[in-house]
Amino acid sequence: MLTSKIGEALVKAPSFESALNEVLKILYSYWDVRHSFISFFDPESQTLKIVSAFGLTKEQIRRAIFKKGEGMVGKVFKNELPVLLQDLEEKGYLNKLGLKDVVERGTSFLAVPLKTADQVLGVFGVFKKFKEGESKEKALELLQTLGTFISITYLINKKHSQERAFWEEEKKLLTQTLYENFGQEGIIGKSLAIQNLIKLVKKVAQTTANVLITGESGTGKSFIAKAIHFLSPRKNKPFVAVNCAAIPETLLEAELFGYEKGAFTGAFTSKKGKFELADGGTIFLDEIGDLPLALQPKLLKVLQEREIEKLGREEPIKVDVRIIAATNRPLEELIKEGHFREDLYYRLNVITLHLPPLRERQEDIPLLAEYFLYKFNRRYEKEVFLSPEVIEIFKKYPWPGNVRELENLIERLVILSEGVILPTDLPGYILKGITSHEKEPPLPSFIEDKEKEEIVKALEKTGYVKSRAAKLLGLTLRQLDYRIKKYNIPVTRY
Ligand SMILES: Nc1ncnc2c1ncn2[C@@H]1O[C@H](COP(=O)(O)OP(=O)(O)OP(=O)(O)O)[C@@H](O)[C@H]1O
Ligand SMILES: [Mg+2]
Incomplete structure (x- = not known):
């Protein structure tokens, strides 16, 4: 007892x-x-x-x-x-x-x-x-x-x-190093463009203004969208990301706005849409340029009225959602071609944040490289270094896949190398890239490599008839198009 x-x-x-x-x-x-x-x-x-x-x-x-x-x-x-x-x-x-x-x-x-x-x-x-x-x-x-x-x-x-003290110390050291050497709010870069961006991000985060983030693929658009959310008073509420290009057109409306039970055949239960799920927080509409024309008026309505129309429901639902959109396609051109509504563009684009490609901010390259090296050395328990010559090459290479390409390359180097990385350890296309200044396709990660390979194979098999290749891959045409663009796959027409 x-x-x-x-x-x-x-x-x-x-x-x-x-x-x-x-x-x-x-x-x-x-x-x-x-x-x-x-x-x-x-x-x-x-x-x-x-x-x-x-x-x-x-x-x-x-x-x-x-x-x-x-x-x-x-x-x-x-x-x-x-x-x-x-x-x-x-x-x-x-x-x-x-x-x-x-x-x-x-x-x-x-x-x-x-x-x-x-x-x-x-x-x-x-x-x-x-x-x-x-x-x-x-x-x-x-x-x-x-x-x-x-x-x-x-x-x-x-x-x-003792363990707690150790981790506290580790955490302090890590954040300190991050802040001192790499930048503020986890956004790395000392170029004027990034320094201005950090200032803007901090200001914008305090408001609920709609933000449009533009920039080439891999420049950090999704990353900045998250930074805005987590620096905002909404940080403890949901951050919901929707890739408008990756979801088949037919499903996108239900995905965004949800539906009630019985709204259509097969709607056995009701489903909350992403806007409802993001209530109180932030919704991130990635690849907004791919939002189907038919859905654009519906999004416009949400922006104007701050309420959503759920499929199969009479009265609209009020939502309090901060909207951040991103695109790597020039929306102005899409407007001219009639693929994007001008009114929607002006609503989304209250504040525009542009992320310049990495080749236009060379001074960030060594910082980012060191940061990723540090990150992957820790993750894989390695002690790999970059020789100064390699950093020089990195500064000259055009990085068509931008920060993501740099990150993937360093992950690969850390996994495959020991000790100091010399220019001879770099993949051939990097050296070729700096001499010829030719645009090379972005370096995909291991999984992306595999996906790209599959797509190329399917295209070859079907004689480059995209609809047939899509069927073969189990993708919709839109999804396939998205990936072809993403991986820069040359599509030869016969
Ligand atoms: N300034 C930065 N500091 C630290 N990490 C960064 C920075 N910019 C980008 N990254 C990292 O680079 C990678 C690519 O960024 P992100 O996915 O945000 O690009 P993106 O512009 O959204 O690409 P996509 O157009 O393909 O969606 C991510 O892992 C991100 O964390
Ligand atoms: Mg993204």
């Missing part, structure tokens, strides 16, 4: 100190211990000091400091053996604790060392008045068991706090 109560207290208490206080309280309530204390050895002062006490005044606690071997407490610590003293008031042991006048006649003092496998931590002492027939030996045994509990808890606690 007593041991299980104490075990529970040790496990449940929010801190080690409060656990000890709990233990002493339990001993008072369930075992009639009116005065008790737990002392730990302080290596700095080389003395035993009380860390938790029950039934002792502040003054008594302050005075109860023992050297190794001094007094009963010091002796228990030094000899690493328990003691049992009966009829205390007749012996002079309580001087230093000042308990002489406090303890009742017939009270005994029991103390046990707090030990771990290789170390004595301190002393656990209690003053207890035994009832007739109550075994003092049993009491001492019990106290030793409790002492073991306490010592184990101490060890576990110490390990935890």
Whole structure:
């Protein structure tokens, strides 16, 4: 009963100190211990000091400091053996604790060392008045068991706090390095373009204005959209991203606005749309240039009225959503071609953030390279470095796939190399790229490589008839078109 109560207290208490206080309280309530204390050895002062006490005044606690071997407490610590003293008031042991006048006649003092496998931590002492027939030996045994509990808890606690301190330190170091060397708010770059962008992002984040982010593929549009959300007062609310090009046209409306049960054949349940899911937060409409013309008036309505029309539902639903859109296609041209509504464009484009291609901000290349190197070295537990020559080559290479290409290349180099990376370790197209200044297709990641390969194969098999290739791949024509664009796959027409 007593041991299980104490075990529970040790496990449940929010801190080690409060656990000890709990233990002493339990001993008072369930075992009639009116005065008790737990002392730990302080290596700095080389003395035993009380860390938790029950039934002792502040003054008594302050005075109860023992050297190794001094007094009963010091002796228990030094000899690493328990003691049992009966009829205390007749012996002079309580001087230093000042308990002489406090303890009742017939009270005994029991103390046990707090030990771990290789170390004595301190002393656990209690003053207890035994009832007739109550075994003092049993009491001492019990106290030793409790002492073991306490010592184990101490060890576990110490390990935890060491680990916590280690991770706290790691975290501090990491954020510090990030901030000092790489930029602010996790956005890396010292070029004027990026510095201005950081300023704008911070300002814009405080508003709910619609933002349009433009830039080539891989320049960091999605990344900046997230940064805006997480720097905004909406940061604790959802961030919902929708890629308008990757979802088949027929499903996109339901995906964005949701539907009610029975809205169409097959709508057995109702479904929340992305706008509803993003309520209170931010919706990120990626590849907005690919939003089908038929859906554009519906989005415009959301922007104007701040409410959505759910399929199969009469009355509109109010939503409070911040809208960020991104595109790597020039919307102005799409407007001229009649593929994008001008009114929608002006609504989305209250604030435009443009991300220049990496080749136009060369001074960011070494920073980004070092940052990705640091990231992947940690991830793969490696210690790979870039030689200065490699950095020079990076600065000259045109990076058609922009930051993503650089990131993927460095991930690959970290995985495949050891030690210093020299120009000869770089893939051939990089060296070719700097000499010929020809545009090379973006470097895809391993998975993207595979996907691209599959698409090329399917196109070859079907004689470059895209609709047939799409069928073969299990994609819609739109999805295939999106990927052909993304991977820069040359489509030869016959
Ligand atoms: N300034 C930056 N600092 C740190 N990381 C960056 C920065 N810019 C881009 N990145 C990283 O580069 C990668 C590519 O960025 P992101 O996916 O945002 O590009 P994107 O413009 O959205 O591309 P796409 O048009 O293909 O969607 C991401 O892993 C992103 O975290
Ligand atoms: Mg993106």
